[in-house]
Amino acid sequence: MQEDLFKRLVSHCKEYGFIYPSSEVYDGLGGVYDYGPMGAELKNNIKEYWWKAIVQMHENIVGLDSAIFMHPKIWKASGHVDAFNDPLVDNKDSKKRYRADQLIEGEIDKLQKKIDKEVEKASKRFDNFDEAMFRSTNPRVVEWAQRADDIAKRLAKALSAGDMADLKAQIDELGIADPESGSRNWTEVRQFNLMFSTQMSNIAGDDGKLYLRPETAQGIFVNFLNVQKTTRQKVPFGIAQIGKAFRNEIVGRQFIFRMREFEQMEMQFFVRPGSEMEWYEYWKTKRMAWHQSVTPAAKLRFKPHEALAHYANAALDIEFEFPFGFKELEGIHSRTDFDLNSHQELSGRKLQYFDPELNENYVPYVVETSIGVDRMFLAVMTNALVEETVPDAQGEDSTRTVLRIPPALAPVKCAVLPIVRNKEELVEKARSIFDRLKPYFQCQYDEKDAIGRRYRRQDAVGTPYCITIDFETMEDDTVTIRERDSMKQERVPVAKVAEIVREKTDMHRLLASLT
Numbered sequence: 001m002q003e004d005l006f007k008r009l010v011s012h013c014k015e016y017g018f019i020y021p022s023s024e025v026y027d028g029l030g031g032v033y034d035y036g037p038m039g040a041e042l043k044n045n046i047k048e049y050w051w052k053a054i055v056q057m058h059e060n061i062v063g064l065d066s067a068i069f070m071h072p073k074i075w076k077a078s079g080h081v082d083a084f085n086d087p088l089v090d091n092k093d094s095k096k097r098y099r100a101d102q103l104i105e106g107e108i109d110k111l112q113k114k115i116d117k118e119v120e121k122a123s124k125r126f127d128n129f130d131e132a133m134f135r136s137t138n139p140r141v142v143e144w145a146q147r148a149d150d151i152a153k154r155l156a157k158a159l160s161a162g163d164m165a166d167l168k169a170q171i172d173e174l175g176i177a178d179p180e181s182g183s184r185n186w187t188e189v190r191q192f193n194l195m196f197s198t199q200m201s202n203i204a205g206d207d208g209k210l211y212l213r214p215e216t217a218q219g220i221f222v223n224f225l226n227v228q229k230t231t232r233q234k235v236p237f238g239i240a241q242i243g244k245a246f247r248n249e250i251v252g253r254q255f256i257f258r259m260r261e262f263e264q265m266e267m268q269f270f271v272r273p274g275s276e277m278e279w280y281e282y283w284k285t286k287r288m289a290w291h292q293s294v295t296p297a298a299k300l301r302f303k304p305h306e307a308l309a310h311y312a313n314a315a316l317d318i319e320f321e322f323p324f325g326f327k328e329l330e331g332i333h334s335r336t337d338f339d340l341n342s343h344q345e346l347s348g349r350k351l352q353y354f355d356p357e358l359n360e361n362y363v364p365y366v367v368e369t370s371i372g373v374d375r376m377f378l379a380v381m382t383n384a385l386v387e388e389t390v391p392d393a394q395g396e397d398s399t400r401t402v403l404r405i406p407p408a409l410a411p412v413k414c415a416v417l418p419i420v421r422n423k424e425e426l427v428e429k430a431r432s433i434f435d436r437l438k439p440y441f442q443c444q445y446d447e448k449d450a451i452g453r454r455y456r457r458q459d460a461v462g463t464p465y466c467i468t469i470d471f472e473t474m475e476d477d478t479v480t481i482r483e484r485d486s487m488k489q490e491r492v493p494v495a496k497v498a499e500i501v502r503e504k505t506d507m508h509r510l511l512a513s514l515t
C-alpha cells in the first residue's frame with residue numbers, strides 16, 4: 001500500500017477544504033463525510049462530466065431524478081430485503097465487528113504481498129529478469145499463488161451459496177486473528193442486511209417501514225414505462241440518474257472508498273432480449289474510454305466477477321489502482337429482465353415494451369453501468385496529488401504540492417491576483433477583471449501574501465490558471481497567465497483572458513474526445 005500517499009491525500013483533502021469528517025465537533029460519524037467548498041465543486045464537475053458523457057452525448061439516453069424513499073415492496077421485489085447482506089462476525093474479546101469475507105480476503109492480500117516482495121527481490125538479483133517466467137516457475141511463488149487462488153475460489157463459492165458456516169470454518173482454518181487485538185475468539189458468521197430503515201409517520205408497523213435506497217437503479221426500473229412513454233424512446237434506450245444511496249456497511253473503510261452514505265451515477269440501458277451481450281461489450285468499451293479520458297490507462301483494468309449475482313448473466317468491475325491497491329470503481333452488469341419481471345410480478349402491473357419493428361411485446365433486458373461518485377472523486381485525487389521540487393524565485397530548490405486535476409474537473413478554473421495590494425488602481429483593475437470572468441467559470445480573487453505563496457495556494461487546490469495584474473497591465477491592458485503544471489507564464493491582452501481560460505478548461509474538449 002502506498003500508505004504515505006494515502007495519508008497525505010486524506011490530510012490534503014481536509015486542509016484545503018475538499019473533505020471533512022462528518023460531525024467532527026462530536027468526534028465524527030463512522031463512514032460518513034462532508035464535502036467542503038473545494039470538494040463540492042470537484043464533485044459537481046465529476047457528476048457533470050458523467051451526466052454530459054451519458055445523457056448529452058447520447059440521444060437515446062434520458063435523465064431521471066427519482067425520490068430516495070420508495071414503496072417498501074420495491075426492495076422486496078429487487079431482492080434487497082432477503083439477500084442484500086454481508087457476512088458479519090464479531091470478535092468476542094475485542095467486541096469489534098468485521099466482514100468475514102474481508103478478513104479472508106486479507107489473507108489473500110498477505111500472500112499477494114509476499115509474492116510481490118519475492119519478485120522484487122529476484123528482479124534486483126538477476127540481469128535480464130523475466131518476471132513472467134519467475135512467477136510461473138519459482139516454487140515458493142507458485143505455492144503461494146496456488147494457495148491464494150484456492151482461498152479466493154472457496155470464498156467465492158461460500159459467498160454465492162450463502163454458506164456462513166464455511167466462512168467461519170475458513171476463518172478458523174486460516175487462523176485469522178482480529179487485526180486490532182490479535183484474538184481468535186470469534187462468534188459464528190451471520191448475515192447482516194445492509195439497508196437502513198425508517199418509519200413513515202402515518203402507517204404503523206411493518207407496512208410503514210421505509211428503506212433508504214441502497215442503489216438508485218430501482219428508481220429507474222419502476223419508472224421505465226413512464227419515461228419510455230413520455231419521451232417516446234424506442235428500445236434500445238437508456239435512463240440515467242445521479243443520487244444518494246445508503247448502505248449500513250459493517251466496516252466503513254479507506255476514507256471515502258466505503259461509506260454509509262454515498263452517491264451513485266447509474267444508467268440502465270434497456271435492450272431487446274438476446275442483444276444484451278452486444279450492448280454489454282459496447283458499454284464496457286464506452287465506460288473504459290470515459291475513464292481513460294481523465295486517468296492513465298495503466299491505473300485501470302477490467303475485473304470479471306468470480307461469481308455472478310442471481311440476476312446477472314455477465315458482470316465485471318472497472319478497477320482503479322487506489323493507494324491501497326486495485327479496487328472496484330465501477331460495475332457493469334448485464335441484469336437480464338430480472339428487475340422488471342420482479343416488479344411486474346409483485347405490483348401486478350405490466351412493465352412491457354411494444355416493439356413496433358418486431359410487432360411484439362416483451363420485457364426488455366438491461367445492461368447497467370454503475371459508478372460511485374465518491375470513489376471517482378478519490379480516483380481523481382489519487383491521480384492528481386503530486387509533490388515536486390521546483391526552483392523558487394531565487395532559483396533555489398523548493399517543494400510544491402500540486403493537484404494536477406484535469407482542467408475541466410478542477411474546482412476553480414482561474415485565480416485573479418494583483419501583484420501587490422497596496423496600489424489602489426491595480427486592485428481596482430484586478431477586481432474589474434475578476435468581475436468580467438466570474439460569469440464564465442469558477443474564479444477566485446486573492447490579494448493576500450506574496451505572489452509566490454498565492455501561486456502555491458492555487459496549485460494545492462488544482463487551479464489550472466493564475467492571472468496576474470501588474471504595473472504593465474495599467475499601461476497596455478495585458479496580464480500574465482500562468483499555467484499550473486508547467487508554471488510557464490505568458491502575456492496576453494485582458495480582452496482575451498476569458499476566451500483562453502474557457503477554451504482550455506471547458507468540458508467540451510473532454511466530451512469531444514469520447515466520440
Ligand code: GAP
Pocket residue numbers: 214215216217247249256257258259260262263264266328329330331368370371372373374375
Ligand atoms: N445498481 C448496482 C449497484 O449498486 P454496486 O456494485 O453495489 O452495484 C455500484 O455499486 C458502485 O457504487 C460501486 O462500483 C462503487 O463505486 C459504489 N459504491 C458501492 N458501495 C459503496 C460504498 N459503501 N461507498 C462508496 N461507494 C460505493
